[in-house]
Amino acid sequence: MDLKINGADHQVDVPDNMPLLWVVRDVIGLTGTKFGCGIAQCGACTVHLDGVAVRSCQLPVGAVGGRAITTIEGVGATPAGAKIQKAWLDLEVIQCGYCQPGQVMSAAALLAANPQPDDEAIDAAMAGNLCRCGTYVRIREGIKHAARA
Amino acid sequence: MPLAPDLSRRAILQGGGALVAGLLVAIELPWAAARADEPEPTGKRFNAFIHVAPDNTVTFTLPAVEMGQGAFTSQTQCLAEELDVALDKVMTVPAPPDQANYGSPALIVQATGGSTTTMAWSGPLRKAGATARAMLVAAAAARWQVDPASLTTENGVITHAPSGRTIAYGAVADAASRLTPPKDVPLKDPAHFRLIGKPVHRIDTPDKVTGKTVYGIDVMLPGMKFATLMASPVLGGKVGSVDQAQAMTVPGVRQVVVLDDLVAVVADNTWAAMQGLNALAIEWAPGSNAGLDQAQLWAGLEKAAQGPGVTAKKEGDAPAKLKDGTLFEQSYELPYLAHAPMEMTNCVVHVHDGGCEVWTGTQVPGFAQAGAAKALGIPPEKVTIHNHMIGGGFGRRLEVDGVVKATRIAAHVDGPLKVIWSREEDIRQQLYRPLYNEHLKARVENGRITALHHRVTGGSVMARWLPVAFTNGVDSDAVEGAVDVPYAIGNRLVEYIRHESAVPVAFWRGVGPNGSIFSVECFIDLIARKTGSDPLDFRRAHLEKNPRALGVLNLVAEKAGWGTPAPPSPHGARRGRGIALMNAFGSFLAAIADVAVNDTGDVRVTRLVIAADVGQVVNPDTLEAQIQGGATFGLSTVLFDKITFAGGKVEQGNFNDYRILRIDEMPVIEAHVVPSKENMGGIGEPGTVVTQPAVANAVYAATGVQLTRMPIDRALIAKGA
Ligand code: FES
Numbered sequence: 001m002d003l004k005i006n007g008a009d010h011q012v013d014v015p016d017n018m019p020l021l022w023v024v025r026d027v028i029g030l031t032g033t034k035f036g037c038g039i040a041q042c043g044a045c046t047v048h049l050d051g052v053a054v055r056s057c058q059l060p061v062g063a064v065g066g067r068a069i070t071t072i073e074g075v076g077a078t079p080a081g082a083k084i085q086k087a088w089l090d091l092e093v094i095q096c097g098y099c100q101p102g103q104v105m106s107a108a109a110l111l112a113a114n115p116q117p118d119d120e121a122i123d124a125a126m127a128g129n130l131c132r133c134g135t136y137v138r139i140r141e142g143i144k145h146a147a148r149a
Numbered sequence: 150m151p152l153a154p155d156l157s158r159r160a161i162l163q164g165g166g167a168l169v170a171g172l173l174v175a176i177e178l179p180w181a182a183a184r185a186d187e188p189e190p191t192g193k194r195f196n197a198f199i200h201v202a203p204d205n206t207v208t209f210t211l212p213a214v215e216m217g218q219g220a221f222t223s224q225t226q227c228l229a230e231e232l233d234v235a236l237d238k239v240m241t242v243p244a245p246p247d248q249a250n251y252g253s254p255a256l257i258v259q260a261t262g263g264s265t266t267t268m269a270w271s272g273p274l275r276k277a278g279a280t281a282r283a284m285l286v287a288a289a290a291a292r293w294q295v296d297p298a299s300l301t302t303e304n305g306v307i308t309h310a311p312s313g314r315t316i317a318y319g320a321v322a323d324a325a326s327r328l329t330p331p332k333d334v335p336l337k338d339p340a341h342f343r344l345i346g347k348p349v350h351r352i353d354t355p356d357k358v359t360g361k362t363v364y365g366i367d368v369m370l371p372g373m374k375f376a377t378l379m380a381s382p383v384l385g386g387k388v389g390s391v392d393q394a395q396a397m398t399v400p401g402v403r404q405v406v407v408l409d410d411l412v413a414v415v416a417d418n419t420w421a422a423m424q425g426l427n428a429l430a431i432e433w434a435p436g437s438n439a440g441l442d443q444a445q446l447w448a449g450l451e452k453a454a455q456g457p458g459v460t461a462k463k464e465g466d467a468p469a470k471l472k473d474g475t476l477f478e479q480s481y482e483l484p485y486l487a488h489a490p491m492e493m494t495n496c497v498v499h500v501h502d503g504g505c506e507v508w509t510g511t512q513v514p515g516f517a518q519a520g521a522a523k524a525l526g527i528p529p530e531k532v533t534i535h536n537h538m539i540g541g542g543f544g545r546r547l548e549v550d551g552v553v554k555a556t557r558i559a560a561h562v563d564g565p566l567k568v569i570w571s572r573e574e575d576i577r578q579q580l581y582r583p584l585y586n587e588h589l590k591a592r593v594e595n596g597r598i599t600a601l602h603h604r605v606t607g608g609s610v611m612a613r614w615l616p617v618a619f620t621n622g623v624d625s626d627a628v629e630g631a632v633d634v635p636y637a638i639g640n641r642l643v644e645y646i647r648h649e650s651a652v653p654v655a656f657w658r659g660v661g662p663n664g665s666i667f668s669v670e671c672f673i674d675l676i677a678r679k680t681g682s683d684p685l686d687f688r689r690a691h692l693e694k695n696p697r698a699l700g701v702l703n704l705v706a707e708k709a710g711w712g713t714p715a716p717p718s719p720h721g722a723r724r725g726r727g728i729a730l731m732n733a734f735g736s737f738l739a740a741i742a743d744v745a746v747n748d749t750g751d752v753r754v755t756r757l758v759i760a761a762d763v764g765q766v767v768n769p770d771t772l773e774a775q776i777q778g779g780a781t782f783g784l785s786t787v788l789f790d791k792i793t794f795a796g797g798k799v800e801q802g803n804f805n806d807y808r809i810l811r812i813d814e815m816p817v818i819e820a821h822v823v824p825s826k827e828n829m830g831g832i833g834e835p836g837t838v839v840t841q842p843a844v845a846n847a848v849y850a851a852t853g854v855q856l857t858r859m860p861i862d863r864a865l866i867a868k869g870a
């Protein structure tokens with residue numbers, strides 16, 4: 001099976017029903033994308049398919065098709081991703097950081113689709129991303145900070 | 150490390166104030182092999198914490214681990230401040246298991262926890278930095294034949310101003326490291342701090358934002374296999390029989406490991422291992438806990454709480470005073486809780502050549518080493534621990550059950566093995582915050598509490614984790630918030646009753662004060678409202694001897710606008726404002742929460758204001774982040790969380806039934822910090838502690854119902870309930 005991840009082509013020999021999360025982490029070795037729940041509850045596994053945020057723990061790799069996959073390792077190459085990453089560091093959003101690849105991917109997809117998101121749009125885009133360390137206050141500020149950049 | 154003989158139980162864990170300050174002074178700096186008489190071949194290690202390379206790279210070995218709380222940055226600030234190096238020139242590595250060099254001055258063992266890092270380590274690390282700097286300066290002075298006092302240092306460069314000569318640390322590191330470390334090097338005057346007290350950027354976050362950071366779960370080794378496991382769903386049960394046939398047909402599955410209490414599937418990737426585990430037919434032998442359920446656990450605790458207990462604190466004669474007069478009495482009950490860090494339990498183990506290597510994120514590297522060694526029956530020296538960034542600790546990584554289980558599995562597998570717990574396994578197979586029953590009784594005279602009896606009943610973490618701190622039958626952590634109430638009351642009796650059930654218990658963010666302070670603060674509100682007093686005024690009336698507590702209380706009242714009603718909210722017609730105060734971990738915090746309660750009893754916290762006096766601060770930005778994060782953790786706790794048992798099994802399993810607050814449920818959080826020159830206090834946990842009673846008291850104000858068993862029970866506050 002051929003996958004396009006962060007602009008590079010990868011050939012993998014895996015069953016169609018294997019979730020993209022485990023292909024990316026265990027087979028390809030891009031471990032930035034995280035496992036948090038496995039049931040679409042936490043968002044730690046968020047990646048982009050053609051720029052749209054999806055939960056990779058729920059996505060059978062066979063359903064990806066020719067769509068371009070972007071992970072946390074590659075999102076900095078997109079304008080929205082770079083802005084979010086910079087805002088995250090400017091405001092020191094991150095604590096343990098384990099949820100943050102997913103937070104950054106969700107926030108970058110939001111910002112790309114909606115360059116000036118209000119609180120409601122932020123809630124809608126980010127409510128699927130849990131943070132046990134409790135960085136939500138700064139995630140909200142971070143998205144607004146990135147939108148101003 | 151010698152343990153000060155008179156160190157109180159409380160100070161061992163909590164380190165509040167003067168006791169720990171005294172202990173720190175007594176600590177000898179651990180010097181690694183860098184004496185003149187036994188130079189290291191490379192000769193540039195100055196002490197257990199500092200290494201300077203010829204290319205001027207400075208490496209700090211940090212005793213406290215990073216799990217999100219900012220410890221790597223704050224420790225580095227302390228070392229770099231005194232050594233006079235720039236933060237971007239510094240590399241950091243976590244300390245290996247080495248009790249002699251890295252045993253915590255506050256926790257005795259080599260551990261990171263209890264909000265103790267800053268108070269335990271800032272002194273020793275500053276001293277280490279200052280001493281290494283003095284040695285570098287002495288080496289340069291000897292080379293130039295000048296008076297060391299004529300030299301200055303900045304950003305890793307030594308300057309002799311009169312002659313205009315400069316030299317980098319790396320060039321004199323070898324000579325300097327062979328000098329005998331001087332004693333009693335003076336520390337910098339705080340007026341000259343460049344780093345301490347400044348909101349410097351964190352050193353760990355640039356790699357975290359790009360996905361580069363390697364947490365334990367991200368470790369990849371050549372030839373590594375992946376496993377997942379299931380332990381007996383019934384507490385303490387055993388494996389009966391296992392039919393592996395189906396599992397072995399799953400593509401990628403290599404091996405099934407059956408131990409007496411758990412089964413693991415080894416595969417080419419985690420997904421295959423999970424599929425294999427699902428395909429196993431396992432018969433469990435549930436054992437004696439098969440009938441255990443939550444009602445029974447609550448009842449057992451309540452029965453034990455009838456007392457009498459062991460005295461933890463006695464002032465005046467509370468029992469005599471509580472015989473008559475205007476009396477109030479109430480019990481509060483706190484549930485079992487799971488830590489549920491976002492990085493679930495995991496561990497990579499490679500057993501080979503009579504030894505073993507472990508890759509994991511642990512708050513207790515020495516315990517991890519000992520645990521793996523014991524599992525294999527080999528000496529601890531044969532176990533190497535590679536410590537990693539931790540994706541959230543909250544007490545979970547103070548336990549090494551994960552390391553031990555992974556090692557037991559890996560012992561049956563060739564090559565390195567990564568064992569990952571599913572979220573369900575992580576929530577169901579861990580050690581929990583103890584179930585607590587807190588019984589309080591008070592007498593009120595002329596608007597003041599004149600006698601207070603507080604009896605804490607629960608399982609003891611301390612008795613297992615740090616037996617030396619469990620003396621005379623009292624768990625110092627469990628009673629801390631009861632012993633150290635900020636209020637002047639006069640007659641007080643605090644008792645402790647240890648009551649163990651089959652459920653294993655562990656430290657959990659906020660530790661003992663989560664229960665004891667919650668109970669005191671709810672009880673104070675109960676009395677205030679029953680006596681027609683304002684909850685703020687009622688607290689103030691007991692604080693004449695405690696200016697720091699009064700200070701944060703007044704500040705939070707002013708900032709939150711106490712006395713005005715909580716504003717209207719679309720989330721519910723019933724609105725309330727609640728207040729709480731705490732003194733623990735050497736810090737003082739007060740919180741005011743606004744809530745809205747709808748007709749079905751759903752509670753929305755709409756605003757949270759916190760005032761904090763934590764003494765001197767190493768990094769004010771991290772401090773604010775910890776208050777925000779700790780408070781958010783406390784919101785999930787009070788609003789949603791409990792672990793309950795039925796048929797001996799944990800009933801919750803994932804984030805759908807063990808809820809963590811989401812961003813769209815978040816209140817505004819405002820943190821106000823009082824500038825302070827007092828001794829450093831801890832801040833990892835207080836936000837969690839103070840938020841819970843503030844919310845419960847706001848719900849009480851909104852509904853007129855005081856809930857006494859946590860978390861908030863919607864049925865009891867639904868309209869017309
Ligand atoms: S791991 Fe995919 S949503 Fe949690």
Ligand code: FES
Pocket residue numbers: 094095096097098099100130131132133134135217491540541
């Ligand atoms: S930063 Fe730790 S879980 Fe979000």
